[in-house]
């Protein structure tokens with residue numbers, strides 16, 4: 001079997017139009033798999049694999065193209081710099097057509113097939129009809145908080161074809177995040193904004209992603225500007241003050257906001273949708289539906305953000321860190337994504353809008369287990385007349401806008 005080499009079309013176009021006859025680049029190889037991805041400039045998406053030096057070469061005539069191996073040997077003789085290239089990629093324009101071939105100087109017997117990663121893609125044509133892909137491409141989503149919730153939601157929205165993202169989080173990826181985050185140990189220490197940007201671009205290389213590694217509680221001017229310009233706010237932060245701030249801004253600028261969270265040990269979770277004129281996060285906090293037990297996943301963050309009160313002893317605080325399973329958070333993320341797509345497809349003519357008749361609640365609750373707060377929920381297989389909420393099924397609630405609510409009564 002031969003090797004396979006991928007090139008980004010836009011990089012090759014730049015090279016062909018440039019005056020240089022050759023340019024050094026980098027190829028990333030998956031050892032033992034005979035697959036290379038070659039780059040002329042640092043790619044928008046962080047590459048993986050092992051880096052090897054590669055040379056991009058343009059030739060004029062057919063002989064040089066067919067016998068590029070000899071040409072490269074001659075170049076090596078005059079300049080030992082060329083010894084370091086393990087992959088050579090050769091181009092030639094013939095009657096307006098760009099011919100390309102590649103070889104490995106140290107393994108001349110290996111045949112290499114070249115594939116282009118195109119400039120404009122039809123990656124999402126399969127979703128056409130189900131959702132209005134063209135419409136989602138133009139929409140802009142602001143995601144605040146890129147932990148196990150926000151990061152997964154961002155990637156799902158990219159897969160659906162959403163074209164514009166603004167990502168806000170000042171945290172870096174730490175070891176204790178790994179079991180539930182989309183990122184792995186190879187990205188430890190990186191800013192979550194950059195990790196998620198790369199993950200989005202990996203799914204949709206044509207998305208526009210702007211990152212803000214800021215603390216919204218300290219830089220309220222920036223977050224206010226971002227909320228005012230977006231089509232939808234996904235509030236996936238883990239502190240009450242940040243949710244209140246986002247809530248106030250969502251109301252002020254007449255936006256739709258989705259607040260998703262897990263409660264203690266991810267025994268369940270909920271999603272609140274704040275819509276213009278409807279109840280808000282502060283209204284929910286005053287309602288019978290609100291569960292006060294927050295899931296606490298990170299001691300330091302919980303201390304800083306006031307989720308764990310300052311007077312709590314170190315031992316008590318440690319006992320409060322109770323992390324649920326990733327799979328128990330997944331349903332909550334999925335509901336946020338469904339509601340996000342529903343909101344972003346508003347005004348378009350597509351099949352998924354039939355869900356408007358069902359997904360019309362302000363607040364959605366989910367229980368993974370009949371424990372603690374959800375102890376009196378009906379079991380999955382025994383709920384006569386569906387009089388009570390059932391575990392492992394969504395339960396939608398409409399609740400009134402509260403007159404006492406300081407946030408939304410003025411609007």
Ligand SMILES: [Zn+2]
Nearest residue numbers: 280283405408
């Ligand atoms: Zn309110």
